[in-house]
Amino acid sequence: MNLVIATTPLGGIGKNNQLPWKTPLQGDLPRFKQLTSNKTVVMGHNTWKSIGSKPLPNRNNVVISSTLKTPDAKVFKSIGEFLKEYFDYADVFLIGGANLVSQLTPYITQVYLTTSHTIHECDTFLNLEFLKPFQLLETHHFPDHQFSIYKKP
Numbered sequence: 001m002n003l004v005i006a007t008t009p010l011g012g013i014g015k016n017n018q019l020p021w022k023t024p025l026q027g028d029l030p031r032f033k034q035l036t037s038n039k040t041v042v043m044g045h046n047t048w049k050s051i052g053s054k055p056l057p058n059r060n061n062v063v064i065s066s067t068l069k070t071p072d073a074k075v076f077k078s079i080g081e082f083l084k085e086y087f088d089y090a091d092v093f094l095i096g097g098a099n100l101v102s103q104l105t106p107y108i109t110q111v112y113l114t115t116s117h118t119i120h121e122c123d124t125f126l127n128l129e130f131l132k133p134f135q136l137l138e139t140h141h142f143p144d145h146q147f148s149i150y151k152k153p
């Protein structure tokens with residue numbers, strides 16, 4: 001499966017169950033939309049809450065949660081149940097948060113990583129060591145961030 005995530009230089013991804021930055025990173029949201037439209041997006045319960053507990057439009061929204069009940073997304077009570085149904089990982093985009101990424105790392109084959117140039121205060125972090133087995137394919141530079149694509153060889 002793919003991972004799409006935006007971090008600070010230190011791997012921070014969230015603060016108070018929101019994104020760490022107040023101003024959106026320029027061009028990051030349209031790119032996120034382009035990458036994930038008409039695809040399956042899978043997220044943890046906290047991330048679902050952080051997007052307003054509403055599905056992202058034009059996407060198959062999947063939430064992993066032992067507690068959530070909603071008609072607005074497909075909810076799986078465990079990672080195992082999710083993996084059983086989504087055996088075709090290629091078109092699945094994991095969109096966070098850190099808790100879910102840490103559990104699904106072995107299944108991630110491609111990473112679309114946005115890295116802000118600025119350090120923001122965070123309470124939720126990715127351990128960027130997970131990128132070690134990946135090969136960097138390309139990096140694009142923007143005024144407030146860089147965007148890189150990694151693939152597992």
Ligand SMILES: NC(=O)c1ccc[n+]([C@@H]2O[C@H](COP(=O)([O-])OP(=O)(O)OC[C@H]3O[C@@H](n4cnc5c(N)ncnc54)[C@H](OP(=O)(O)O)[C@@H]3O)[C@@H](O)[C@H]2O)c1
Nearest residue numbers: 006014017018044045046047065066067096097098099100
């Ligand atoms: N910068 C970015 O690109 C980005 C992207 C996404 C999110 N974020 C940020 O990241 C933060 C949220 O991340 P997070 O790590 O706190 O949470 P998360 O991964 O989004 O969600 C964690 C929750 O998912 C459920 N869950 C996780 N593993 C499970 C399992 N194996 N079985 C059943 N349920 C499971 C649990 O909810 P239940 O208690 O309901 O079971 C758990 O509390 C927010 O600040 C958000 O804004 C940032």
